Amino acid sequence: MGRDPSSEPPVEELSFEEAERRLLACPEVAVLGLLPNSSNYTFLARVSGPGGEILAVYKPARGESPLWDFPSGTLHRREVASYRLARFLSWPAIPPTVTRKDAPMGVGALQVFVESRPGEDYFKIRQEREKELLPVALFDVIANNADRKAGHCLLDPQGRLWVIDHGLTFHADPKLRTVIWNFSGQRLPARLRGDLERGAESLEAGPLAAELGELVSRRELAVLRRRLTAVLEPGWRFPSPTSGWSVPWPPV
Ligand SMILES: Nc1ncnc2c1ncn2[C@@H]1O[C@H](COP(=O)(O)OP(=O)(O)O)[C@@H](O)[C@H]1O
Numbered sequence: 001m002g003r004d005p006s007s008e009p010p011v012e013e014l015s016f017e018e019a020e021r022r023l024l025a026c027p028e029v030a031v032l033g034l035l036p037n038s039s040n041y042t043f044l045a046r047v048s049g050p051g052g053e054i055l056a057v058y059k060p061a062r063g064e065s066p067l068w069d070f071p072s073g074t075l076h077r078r079e080v081a082s083y084r085l086a087r088f089l090s091w092p093a094i095p096p097t098v099t100r101k102d103a104p105m106g107v108g109a110l111q112v113f114v115e116s117r118p119g120e121d122y123f124k125i126r127q128e129r130e131k132e133l134l135p136v137a138l139f140d141v142i143a144n145n146a147d148r149k150a151g152h153c154l155l156d157p158q159g160r161l162w163v164i165d166h167g168l169t170f171h172a173d174p175k176l177r178t179v180i181w182n183f184s185g186q187r188l189p190a191r192l193r194g195d196l197e198r199g200a201e202s203l204e205a206g207p208l209a210a211e212l213g214e215l216v217s218r219r220e221l222a223v224l225r226r227r228l229t230a231v232l233e234p235g236w237r238f239p240s241p242t243s244g245w246s247v248p249w250p251p252v
């Protein structure tokens with residue numbers, strides 16, 4: 001997570017819950033500038049309060065570029081919904097993400113900025129980090145991620161793998177678009193089944209349904225439930241690309 005020499009303890013040692021609390025409650029959110037390589041108005045921000053400061057990525061609803069397939073002003077909610085789903089499953093590691101209403105450019109997603117080693121994207125790490133990338137690929141199938149690029153995998157200074165940019169998720173139509181196709185044809189690893197069973201149950205009428213119901217449409221929630229239960233079917237295999245559209249362009 002973002003490094004800040006003045007805070008105690010360092011931000012990378014904060015629990016997810018404490019980082020969320022600070023993103024929500026620290027009184028000051030200062031916009032520092034636009035982040036390069038963003039397709040929307042995506043800003044670097046400093047979130048500060050008595051406990052110290054955190055560098056964050058701020059995606060205001062108003063800064064979302066219009067798209068033909070995703071309703072305007074919903075991308076920041078999809079970022080938060082992805083984070084909540086990943087926290088529930090306990091994978092993959094998405095930096096703490098919250099909805100912040102009183103931010104300088106209005107309501108938007110605030111996510112902890114992860115300091116990362118330049119150049120170590122998915123293409124660089126796909127062999128040695130394969131075991132950790134499988135839950136990322138599985139999450140993308142379940143969340144129906146329409147934009148998993150290589151640069152969305154970050155390694156922090158401790159070597160931990162984080163994934164970012166989940167604004168194009170939870171569409172009701174099939175939209176999986178990713179660079180991570182190396183698990184095509186593989187079965188669901190037994191070690192992940194329990195998390196998915198918990199998720200399926202909670203999506204029926206439990207806390208996960210309530211939480212995500214605030215962030216995506218009813219139809220999107222119903223189709224998410226279907227995608228998740230499909231993965232638990234005995235014959236399920238990781239999907240394969242169907243056309244050139246299955247890979248984002250540019251891939252990084
Ligand atoms: N949590 C984060 N930590 C570190 N860098 C990030 C984070 N989120 C985004 N970035 C950086 O900002 C760039 C733009 O963010 P991205 O999520 O792709 O925005 P957009 O939704 O506009 O496409 C990313 O390519 C990455 O370099």
Ligand SMILES: [Mg+2]
Nearest residue numbers: 037038039165
């Ligand atoms: Mg992007």
